[in-house]
Amino acid sequence: MEKSADPILHRPSDGELVRVVLAGDRTAYGVLYDRFAPLVRAVCHDHTHSLADAQDLAQDVFLRAYQKLGELRKPESFGSWIVGIARRRCSEWRRQQMREQRRNATCRANPQAVGDCDRPEEDVQLLRLVSMLGEDERLALHAFYLQDKSAEEARRIMGLSRSGFYKLLGRARAKLRRQLAYNQETVQ
Amino acid sequence: MSAQLDDNLGKAYESFKRNHDVLRDALMASLPESATHRKRPGVVERLCQVAGDFTVNSRMTKAAIAAAILITALLGLHYLGGSVDGTSVAWADVLKNFEAARTYMYTREFEKRDVKEVMVVRVREPYLCRHDYIKGSVGCDTGIMNTQTGKQINLYPRTKSATISSEEGYSGHEFREYKDLKRDLRDGTEKNLGRARLNGRETLCFEIDKADRTITVWADPNTALPVQIENLTDENGQTRTLMSDIRFDVELDEQIFQPPADYCVLDLDTQRWTTPFELTERHLIEGLAVYPKYLDGRFKTRYIGGRPLTDEIEKKCDAEIEKFQTWSEEDSHKSALGCAFIEQLPEGSDWQYVGEDVKLGDGTRAVCWWKPTGSSTYRVVYGDLSIRDVAPKDLPPIPWLAERK
Numbered sequence: 001m002e003k004s005a006d007p008i009l010h011r012p013s014d015g016e017l018v019r020v021v022l023a024g025d026r027t028a029y030g031v032l033y034d035r036f037a038p039l040v041r042a043v044c045h046d047h048t049h050s051l052a053d054a055q056d057l058a059q060d061v062f063l064r065a066y067q068k069l070g071e072l073r074k075p076e077s078f079g080s081w082i083v084g085i086a087r088r089r090c091s092e093w094r095r096q097q098m099r100e101q102r103r104n105a106t107c108r109a110n111p112q113a114v115g116d117c118d119r120p121e122e123d124v125q126l127l128r129l130v131s132m133l134g135e136d137e138r139l140a141l142h143a144f145y146l147q148d149k150s151a152e153e154a155r156r157i158m159g160l161s162r163s164g165f166y167k168l169l170g171r172a173r174a175k176l177r178r179q180l181a182y183n184q185e186t187v188q
Numbered sequence: 189m190s191a192q193l194d195d196n197l198g199k200a201y202e203s204f205k206r207n208h209d210v211l212r213d214a215l216m217a218s219l220p221e222s223a224t225h226r227k228r229p230g231v232v233e234r235l236c237q238v239a240g241d242f243t244v245n246s247r248m249t250k251a252a253i254a255a256a257i258l259i260t261a262l263l264g265l266h267y268l269g270g271s272v273d274g275t276s277v278a279w280a281d282v283l284k285n286f287e288a289a290r291t292y293m294y295t296r297e298f299e300k301r302d303v304k305e306v307m308v309v310r311v312r313e314p315y316l317c318r319h320d321y322i323k324g325s326v327g328c329d330t331g332i333m334n335t336q337t338g339k340q341i342n343l344y345p346r347t348k349s350a351t352i353s354s355e356e357g358y359s360g361h362e363f364r365e366y367k368d369l370k371r372d373l374r375d376g377t378e379k380n381l382g383r384a385r386l387n388g389r390e391t392l393c394f395e396i397d398k399a400d401r402t403i404t405v406w407a408d409p410n411t412a413l414p415v416q417i418e419n420l421t422d423e424n425g426q427t428r429t430l431m432s433d434i435r436f437d438v439e440l441d442e443q444i445f446q447p448p449a450d451y452c453v454l455d456l457d458t459q460r461w462t463t464p465f466e467l468t469e470r471h472l473i474e475g476l477a478v479y480p481k482y483l484d485g486r487f488k489t490r491y492i493g494g495r496p497l498t499d500e501i502e503k504k505c506d507a508e509i510e511k512f513q514t515w516s517e518e519d520s521h522k523s524a525l526g527c528a529f530i531e532q533l534p535e536g537s538d539w540q541y542v543g544e545d546v547k548l549g550d551g552t553r554a555v556c557w558w559k560p561t562g563s564s565t566y567r568v569v570y571g572d573l574s575i576r577d578v579a580p581k582d583l584p585p586i587p588w589l590a591e592r593k
Contacts, residue, residue: 021223022223024222026216026219026221026222026223027216029216029219029223030212030216033212033215033216034208034212037208037211037212038201038204038205038208039204041204042201042204045204051203051204051206054204055207055211058211059211059214059215059218060287062215063215063218063219063374066219066220066223067220067223067280067284069223070223096290120199122196122200123196123199123200123203126196126197126200127200127203130197130200141197142201145197145198145201146201146204146205149198173193176193176197177193180193
């Protein structure tokens with residue numbers, strides 16, 4: 001793999017990595033995986049509410065993306081492209097789940113429990129609240145917190161201007177704060 | 189609040205990085221050798237390049253040229269009477285069919301030395317698997333595995349009975365085998381062996397050569413659906429597993445992964461029976477009657493209770509068990525239902541078994557008794573399998589208590 005061409009980040013850009021993968025170097029795909037797998041898992045988690053299922057779906061998303069990598073027109077947009085694949089895969093998964101549940105309502109009585117047993121309850125609750133936000137708001141939070149709080153990276157994934165991204169992120173946080181305050185009042 | 193929320197979100201998002209390295213390794217191991225390359229230029233672009241070395245950017249122009257090519261091709265086929273045999277599926281297409289299937293069934297033949305088994309396997313992703321033996325059953329006729337609940341069900345159609353247990357047994361094996369196969373197919377080491385005839389049918393043949401096994405996949409050249417899969421392994425002698433009559437996305441009702449409604453079901457974890465009918469004295473009598481057939485005309489030493497267990501009695505019981513090794517499935521089932529009748533007697537029924545060494549047909553000696561709820565008398569079963577109502581004061585003495593006196 002060639003060395004970074006991005007003097008600011010000192011690391012190869014997404015586009016470079018995609019081109020290297022297409023040239024036959026699978027290890028570069030591992031770097032892309034390191035960059036985006038947590039984000040893809042978070043996107044999947046919005047639908048599955050289960051960490052284990054989200055991990056499984058994310059694996060599938062990356063496998064599919066690898067097989068379709070040659071169809072990616074703008075290699076630099078790998079992040080937003082794979083998030084798109086994840087969203088479609090999640091819709092597919094939800095349809096499957098609905099079909100399953102219709103046939104066997106008792107089988108997955110508590111999907112939230114799967115793989116979440118050893119996660120702190122506050123984290124589970126907080127991510128559940130996140131999953132109740134609008135799709136763009138969720139993605140803004142996911143991208144920001146899983147891309148080392150880099151607004152630049154996150155806005156690129158979302159295809160937004162810097163100010164547009166901050167506006168969206170602010171709105172998502174404000175909604176979360178309101179919901180958390182409401183929950184606390186309700187408990188008290 | 190804002191900083192705290194920021195911290196909390198940071199912490200919560202950490203969970204998505206959990207097991208990252210393990211997951212990364214798993215993904216990298218399952219990737220095909222190379223990613224699909226950039227989409228090749230379409231027919232229109234290539235023909236344009238060949239014809240006039242020009243590129244077409246307008247979608248409308250592309251569509252018009254594509255239509256013209258299509259019409260020309262159709263006319264050509266019509267007039268020349270040629271057949272289209274240009275269909276060529278790639279391994280990725282075969283793999284895609286495997287990955288996309290939500291249900292599948294196939295005939296599985298397994299051979300190792302002189303052992304040969306044939307069964308039909310049905311799977312409903314992601315957690316239900318059923319196999320029905322056609323040949324070479326090693327106990328049950330049908331095994332069902334639910335990997336979500338971890339429950340294994342064995343069906344015994346001859347006696348309309350089933351067992352459920354938490355131990356993953358044999359039927360889980362087919363499930364794992366298929367999952368392992370899918371993993372092997374994904375590992376990117378496949379070789380395209382080209383076209384091959386299989387039982388007179390044109391197929392495309394692929395081979396995956398692993399260190400300890402060779403997997404050969406014959407696929408339909410038009411649909412990319414697998415026709416047959418052979419897995420040859422060389423672990424403690426060569427074994428051959430052949431999957432044929434493979435069908436994807438067949439309708440598999442959830443009900444076939446459950447015991448039928450008219451079956452008696454024994455939960456091996458709790459040792460409790462669920463029966464579609466009420467257990468009666470008849471079941472007890474039928475259960476008791478089984479033993480004299482194997483014990484030279486005598487009843488069992490112990491049957492849910494009986495003479496207290498000593499080393500000597502234990503040896504005697506073990507010797508009896510030896511004789512039951514050859515009993516039929518039907519007799520085993522009758523005995524089990526007899527036990528189930530006793531197990532479901534309410535507390536205070538005062539069940540007592542005294543059948544040790546009693547001869548079948550001996551109407552003078554009691555085999556067992558119990559007191560039905562609300563009754564002032566006992567129901568006593570005798571050696572001739574008759575049942576009589578007996579007052580408590582008239583119950584026969586319990587042999588080992590009488591011996592002590």
